Amino acid sequence: MKITLVKKILADGSPCKKCGDVLQKLEESGHMSRIDEVLVADERDPDSAGLQVAKDLNVHRAPFFVVEKEGQAPEVHTVYLKFVKDVLEQNTSASDEALEIMKDNPDLDFI
Amino acid sequence: MPAELLNTVDIDSTLQKEPPQEILRYALSQFDNIALSFSGAEDVVLLDMAMQIRPNIEVFCLDTGRLHSETYRFIEKVREHYNINIDVLYPDGSAVRQLVKEKGLYSFYQDNHQECCSIRKIAPLKSKLLELDAWVTGQRKDQSPGTRGTIPVIQDDRLFARANETLTKFNPLANWTSRQVWDYIRAYNVPYNELHDRGFQSIGCEPCTRPTGPNQHEREGRWWWEEATQKECGLHASNVKKA
């Protein structure tokens, strides 16, 4: 299994806040060692590796994780806590996960 | 057909040109384990259309505990009118209790609606969607140009999919306007929520919804006290070179 994290640099060159939060949580929990590669989706550079992966996998947000297993299509995870639970098999709180989903997905206001 | 075999991007470009009834017909032909999400508002048109195709389609609805009494009455009216079961979903009682104990009944006016919505809507929705292979929503592009301007009619729902599996989401009304929805409701005598006759264009929870006046967009009737949030997590696809 190969895990790739794609983080974003905004068009003004500043780092994306959520990406920073996720990286910090990965470091603090010791999960960073499970991440095989970190790619940058640089909004100033359409050729940046992260933006190309986002395009190939039809992902419209960052950060996100790509999990590749031999012989299987790559899996994309855009919810950090869901990734932690489903891929890293660590316990997460259902309400924290719901709040993360709500905060990161303003389009869910249709519900 | 296993959902993983669906290339939702390609199918979307074909279905975008189709009317909602055809999109629904396609969705129901592809999935048995599919349910329709009904909000108790004008998305009743979708339910009406689905009844013509699969009268026993599973329908669910989120009861946040804060809906207008008119909406509860309407949900009941729909249940009787179509003679269907509606699976009414409720939030986790202890999570609501904790929120109210810590922050009161109107915390969303002080913070914002995210925490309350995550407990009352997202968590029960998430549990429900774990049971399904596909779901159908009534969302439309014209409801919120800011957050829904580009919604596809079919999409791979990575947010709510079971681990290592896929969940497909259909938005058959994506390209319909409010006008088309209301033309349908009137043409086919579809029952509707009485709040619409009192100036409510968009209907949600009672404390977070208000009527709108002439020339106001319907979103101005929802969470009106909040600033438009900066959607920093979006990737600006226009920056991505075409292959």
Ligand code: SF4
């Ligand atoms: S719409 Fe308002 S009352 Fe309803 S769940 Fe969201 S914040 Fe809570």
